[in-house]
Amino acid sequence: MNDDPTNLDRLHDIVMPPAVPWFPLASGWYVLIALVVAVTIWGLIAAWRSWQAGAYRRAALAQLEGTQTVAEIGEILRRTALVIAPRAAIAPLVGDAWADWLESRADRTMSADVRRQLVDGGYAPNANQADLGPLRSYAAGWIKSHRPSAVEQG
Structure with a gap:
């Protein structure tokens, strides 16, 4: 093998890191999901009360x-x-x-x-x-x- 540092035989493909997985989510996503669920439940309860009131x-x-x-x-x-x-x-x-x-x-x-x-x-x-x-x-x-x-x- 040739020990010349400029030799093209020593080149390798670029190694990419593995893709970032979706799970587990960052803690901010859990907070957002909890907030959306809470607002949805509150909206459903308000709609139910309004329907009952009418x-x-x-x-x-x-x-x-x-x-x-x-x-x-x-x-x-x-x-x-x-x-x-x-x-x-x-x-x-x-x-x-x-x-x-x-x-x-x-x-x-x-x-x-x-x-x-x-x-x-x-x-x-x-x-x-x-x-x-x-x-x-x-x-x-x-x-x-x-x-x-x-x-x-x-």
Whole structure:
């Protein structure tokens, strides 16, 4: 063999180190994974609580579809209102006070026909022959979007 340091026979291929393995992960990855899992669990719990909190709205809307009279719609609105306010605050409300209370917790205003139907409570002459479409529409909108006042929240 030739001992000449410039001889090309002495060259070797470049030796690469082995590839870095994926596991075990660095500790920062474990922290990130734990954080993602915690946020996902928190989001699922929040979604579940929100879904459960809206159960009374879904039930009221389902009952509203089968109503035939003004009194039935008024009853559904009262039962829905009892979920967000104490009975002592809801029970004495009748007539214009009841309509004003409903309107104060809704995003839209109440038409004169709807107000008249709610104030009469279905006991006016020809009340059951009246068109229930606007009242049912207002009731559905109120059930979907009502909000308790700051006093009622605690």
